[in-house]
Amino acid sequence: MSFQVRAARPDDVMALVDLHRAVAAVPDGLARRPEEITRDYVERFLAGVSFVAVGPDGAIWGEIHAGRETVALFAHVLSNLTVAVHPDCQGLGIGSRLFEALIAHARAMDPPILRIELAAGAGNPGAIRLYERLGFKHEGRQVSRGRYPDGRLEDDILMGMLL
Ligand SMILES: CC(C)(COP(=O)(O)OP(=O)(O)OC[C@H]1O[C@@H](n2cnc3c(N)ncnc32)[C@H](O)[C@@H]1OP(=O)(O)O)[C@@H](O)C(=O)NCCC(=O)NCCS
Incomplete structure (x- = not known):
């Protein structure tokens, strides 16, 4: 399946609500539950760095976003990273390509980004x-x-990349 990666646009907002809700409906993936994915949430992450993977028909199959930390001490850090690929399209290389786009963009940001982090x-x-x-x-x-809603507790694994 062929797809293209491009920067997300403001008019992607409702397609991104649908995508993130579809991904969140599958347990043990995204932190947010489907009902926590709102237009406001998507508009807020679109204000940062966001790339989408688009299929031949223009449908959005995957999205990655992160944002620059706002406190000056941490302003070289890109954080709050989330990546979501539609359940029908996982394992096809889309997530990897979205990361490549995000990392390449981060390397070119000014002031410089020196670190990307995720959990x-x-x-x-x-x-x-x-x-x-x-x-x-x-x-x-x-x-x-x-x-989780059933009371199950889960650890978070913190990971980082220096650019
Ligand atoms: C994790 C995710 C973004 C990876 O994107 P992808 O397009 O499926 O990944 P790629 O095809 O580029 O790379 C394949 C690798 O991704 C991982 N992967 C593939 N399917 C996955 C799935 N359903 N859930 C989690 N990881 C998956 C595996 O490491 C896989 O490598 P492997 O074949 O050696 O096992 C995507 O599967 C996804 O959206 N999963 C659900 C949401 C999620 O877990 N988000 C991350 C929260 S921290």
């Missing part, structure tokens, strides 16, 4: 394997950071 649920080994392959290093573990 992944310990119960998402596929995502963690992908991040390792992309060059992210394990930096720590937040014990019982996540709590």
Whole structure:
């Protein structure tokens, strides 16, 4: 399946609400539940760095975003990273290509970005394997950071990449 990666645009907002809700409906992936994915949430992340993967029909198959930290001490850091690929399109290389676009963009940002960071649920080994392959290093573990509706607790794995 062929797809193209481009910068997200403001008019992608409702397609991105639909995409993130579809991905969030599958357990153990995104932190947010479908009902927590709102237009306001998407508009806020579109104000940062966001790339989309688009299929031949123009449908958005995947999205990645992150934002520059606002406190001056941390302003060289891109954080709050989330990546989501539609459940029908996972494992096709879309997530990897979205990361490549984000990392290339980060390298060109001015003032410079020197670090990209993310967190992944310990119960998402596929995502963690992908991040390792992309060059992210394990930096720590937040014990019982996540709590699912059934009461199950999950650690968060902190990962970072220096540019
Ligand atoms: C994680 C995710 C972004 C990867 O994107 P992708 O397009 O599927 O990944 P790619 O095809 O570029 O790379 C394949 C690798 O991604 C990971 N991966 C593939 N499918 C996955 C899935 N359903 N869930 C988690 N990771 C997956 C695996 O490491 C895989 O490598 P492997 O084949 O050696 O196991 C995507 O699968 C996804 O959106 N998953 C659900 C949401 C999620 O987990 N987001 C990350 C939260 S930290």
